[in-house]
Amino acid sequence: MTAQAQAVDKRRVILDAAMRVFARQGFHHCRVSDIADEAGVAYGLVYHYFKSKDEVLNELFTERWSLLLAAIDEVDAQDVPARDKLRAVANFIVESYRHEPELMKVIIVEVTRAANSFGRTHLPEIRRAYEKIAKIVADGQERGEFRHDVDPLFASMWFYGAIEQLLSGWVFELIPTGDTDFERAKDMVTETICGGLEPRAAGDGAGSSADGA
Amino acid sequence: MTAQAQAVDKRRVILDAAMRVFARQGFHHCRVSDIADEAGVAYGLVYHYFKSKDEVLNELFTERWSLLLAAIDEVDAQDVPARDKLRAVANFIVESYRHEPELMKVIIVEVTRAANSFGRTHLPEIRRAYEKIAKIVADGQERGEFRHDVDPLFASMWFYGAIEQLLSGWVFELIPTGDTDFERAKDMVTETICGGLEPRAAGDGAGSSADGA
């Protein structure tokens, strides 16, 4: 293994360790030495690869958030009803959590919901996600799939807000985290929000839930 | 003015100052001396009235959150449809923000959304609010006003989550904050979430446009 390749690996090792430590103790309640210990490297090496403690978190966030933005773009590019697009977005986020709960916990707790620290720093990127979702909603409105009297950005924010609240529920352990729970959650949030966005007068013939109440 | 009355006042003065400082700089990014300066009192006096910096924030949160819990109880005691109850809850929260944006900002940013610090401490109280809202939803289901295939606690979480996301949008300045915006927001969130929770049974037709917007 070349020195170059090793270097890349150590950087990754440190990032992964930081993710676990941030998830366990929180960004403000951990020391840089905790990260180094978890990674099994010397204290100083963290500063060889990163300018500061902040930069480690920034890197974790940016890496992941860009994936989300790309995923939304990809979803939006498909020619399917807005409801399906939203469901795909919900699916992506929930699957992200299912697959890497620690990383998502860090992103949500330390960045997305941290208005006074990193949330403010990354506001533009966070906002971009809202706007992309808003575009899906707006398109849905144009095609007559959604009612017109709801501001797309508002709808976007509480669609995302509802999902984030679910993840928070899992993070906080307020909600059970079995496989079926994840599936049900995805269904319910999409059904409910879309249900609320769809015109009241028109039933959707293809509605998959359609319980009789 | 008696010494007793003065004492009470100073405590209040410190709490109000802390609220402003926390809102402006964030709990972690301000010093106790900032609070004392803002209040116009000596550093040590903060510790005369409060055991620690944490306790100041705890007091601000508890004071306000108990009002919310009481408000939900009061709403729930009325004999009106679940939809109206939820609208009243949304109304209370939004009005709280409109009337005291700094306090609500602190509560949301530093407690409600701070999973690693005060959010964890106050989890039981926060949870109680979700449960109270869940009860409203469950009652609505029993009376046939809401569909049965959505878990009340889930619905509660994203109802609250959606509202909190709105407040966050105002805090982050992602959303305009005019009087009409507040009113529209209240309407939209209630309409949409309730719309999604209500049975789909109503009039069917393949049509898609429908609403006047």
Place this chain on the structure above:
DNA sequence: ACTTGGATTGACTGGTCAGTCAACCAGCGA
């Protein structure tokens, strides 16, 4: 006037940590 006790003051202490830096080591080319 004098005492008493709570309110008020702000200098000081102790501990914590992010970030620095000089030394160390391992591979590689000359």
Place this chain on the structure above:
DNA sequence: TCGCTGGTTGACTGACCAGTCAATCCAAGT
């Protein structure tokens, strides 16, 4: 074999700040 380069080490420093405490002030009672 001998530098040279760049990854690697961890003790150390400088800054910051929550919380303490002894001193002072003031109002009410005697």
